[in-house]
Amino acid sequence: MNLTKKHHYGLAAMIELGWFYEKGPIHLRFIAEQARIPHAFLEQLILDLKKSGLVKSTRGAKGGYQLNLSPHGVSINQIFSAIDPLGFEIDEDHPLSFFWTDFNQHVYDFLSLSLQTLMEDSKQRAKVLTYTI
Amino acid sequence: MNLTKKHHYGLAAMIELGWFYEKGPIHLRFIAEQARIPHAFLEQLILDLKKSGLVKSTRGAKGGYQLNLSPHGVSINQIFSAIDPLGFEIDEDHPLSFFWTDFNQHVYDFLSLSLQTLMEDSKQRAKVLTYTI
DNA sequence: TTAATCTTGATTTATCCGATCGGGATTGTT
DNA sequence: AACAATCCCGATCGGATAAATCAAGATTAA
Numbered sequence: 001m002n003l004t005k006k007h008h009y010g011l012a013a014m015i016e017l018g019w020f021y022e023k024g025p026i027h028l029r030f031i032a033e034q035a036r037i038p039h040a041f042l043e044q045l046i047l048d049l050k051k052s053g054l055v056k057s058t059r060g061a062k063g064g065y066q067l068n069l070s071p072h073g074v075s076i077n078q079i080f081s082a083i084d085p086l087g088f089e090i091d092e093d094h095p096l097s098f099f100w101t102d103f104n105q106h107v108y109d110f111l112s113l114s115l116q117t118l119m120e121d122s123k124q125r126a127k128v129l130t131y132t133i
Numbered sequence: 134m135n136l137t138k139k140h141h142y143g144l145a146a147m148i149e150l151g152w153f154y155e156k157g158p159i160h161l162r163f164i165a166e167q168a169r170i171p172h173a174f175l176e177q178l179i180l181d182l183k184k185s186g187l188v189k190s191t192r193g194a195k196g197g198y199q200l201n202l203s204p205h206g207v208s209i210n211q212i213f214s215a216i217d218p219l220g221f222e223i224d225e226d227h228p229l230s231f232f233w234t235d236f237n238q239h240v241y242d243f244l245s246l247s248l249q250t251l252m253e254d255s256k257q258r259a260k261v262l263t264y265t266i
Numbered sequence: 267t268t269a270a271t272c273t274t275g276a277t278t279t280a281t282c283c284g285a286t287c288g289g290g291a292t293t294g295t296t
Numbered sequence: 297a298a299c300a301a302t303c304c305c306g307a308t309c310g311g312a313t314a315a316a317t318c319a320a321g322a323t324t325a326a
Contacts, residue, residue, distance in 0.1 A: 003134035003221065004314065012229060027271065036227070040317050047273075060324025061270040088136065094169070096145060098258050099251060103243065110239050118232060125231050137283065160302065173286050180304075193293025194301040273322070281314080291304070296297100 001088050001107070009037045010045055010083040011076065011118075017055065018071040018119050025057070025064030045083065052082030071116035077108060079115070086111075134221050134240070142170045143178055143216040144209065144251075150188065151204040151252050158190070158197030178216065185215030204249035210241060212248070219244075 012035035020026050028046065032039040046065060049055040056068045067074070080086055087104045090097050145168035153159050161179065165172040179198060182188040189201045200207070213219055220237045223230050 001134060001136035002314095006314080008229070008233070011232075012227075015229070025271095029271090038316060041315065043273085044316090057272060058324090059272050059322075061268095062325055063271045063323080065272085094145075095255055095259065096141070096148070099144075099254070100141070106243050107240065110236065121232070122228055126228065135283095139283080158302095162302090171285065174284065176304080177285090190303060191293090192291075192303050194299095195294055196292080196302045198303085268326090270325085271323080274320090276318085276320105278317075279315090281312100283310105283312080285309085287306105287308080289305095292302080294299105294301085296299085 001086055001104075002084070003086060004084065006045060006083055007080055007086075009035065009042065010049065010079055013037060013042060013046065014049070014054070014067075014074070014079050014115055015119055015122065017065060017067045018115050021067045021071055023066075025062075025066045027064040031065065049079075049082055052078075054079065054082055071119055072114055074115040076111040076113055076115065076118065080111065134219055134237075135217070136219060137217065139178060139216055140213055140219075142168065142175065143182065143212055146170060146175060146179060147182070147187070147200075147207070147212050147248055148252055148255065150198060150200045151248050154200045154204055156199075158195075158199045160197040164198065182212070182215055185211075187212065187215055204252060205247055207248040209244040209246055209248065209251065213244065 013031055016031050016035045017026070028042060029039060031037070031046075032042045035042075037045070046055060050057055050065075054068055054074060055065050057063065057065050086107060088100070090100050090104070146164055149164050149168045150159070161175060162172060164170070164179075165175045168175075170178070179188060183190055183198075186201055187207060188198050190196065190198050219240060221233070223233050223237070
């Protein structure tokens with residue numbers, strides 16, 4: 001269970017891409033700025049997302065990246081699994097293996113929500129903040 | 134969120150200590166063997182558990198370690214917090230901070246069970262295994 | 267042709283996990 | 297008093313890897 005900045009970055013980037021689903025490619029620089037990710041780092045990261053099929057790219061001028069699937073069809077687990085799987089290896093022979101298996105499963109369940117849901121929650125939360133300020 | 138071997142080791146060690154609660158000190162070598170932890174590594178680890186007050190020690194011959202509190206009164210969270218706190222830092226200013234806060238809380242809740250409970254589950258599980266073999 | 271993009275591989279720097287070692291301090295036993 | 301069993305503690309080390317950067321190449325719209 002190693003949840004790194006790469007996961008945070010990756011999720012933020014995917015959400016940004018989510019807002020532009022089916023609106024044509026957006027370029028890396030824009031995503032990096034919006035999601036507050038170091039440009040050169042996102043370069044690496046987004047290649048992982050591409051390899052996994054979550055994201056597709058268009059090269060050349062007016063190119064950029066876009067989601068390959070609807071935000072409804074993408075779970076946070078899929079995203080993290082593309083970046084770096086979370087679950088740790090479990091020695092089935094160990095007396096506590098059952099506990100760690102449960103733990104893994106629990107985290108997995110929590111992260112089984114869709115990108116779309118997270119986007120909506122995020123928007124909702126932003127609204128609340130606006131009103132509250 | 135960085136869940137390392139140290140956490141696994143620490144939990145295993147605490148359970149071992151749990152079985153001998155109020156039965157006098159047991160020495161490090163024994164714990165290390167039972168819980169399958171490298172002896173010299175456990176030496177370091179158990180000092181952390183001591184500093185946190187979860188474990189107390191008796192020096193000299195016939196010395197050893199024992200739980201300071203009843204297994205009922207110790208949560209897995211307390212143990213992990215003594216070893217190395219799990220929750221990661223959250224930039225409250227980030228649009229996704231709410232999500233990561235939820236995540237942290239969720240994991241925290243899962244780990245709020247008592248050492249006693251885990252010991253019982255573990256025993257139960259071992260029994261089942263015995264019958265199943 | 268050029269400018270805007272993505273693509274790729276190499277490199278860096280710092281951190282730290284996991285583990286080991288050596289010797290020191292304390293205390294029951296004989 | 298001597299000894300053996302323990303805990304205590306600081307130092308160190310190899311290897312992994314997280315986070316970030318750089319430089320150059322490939323592709324394509326205009």
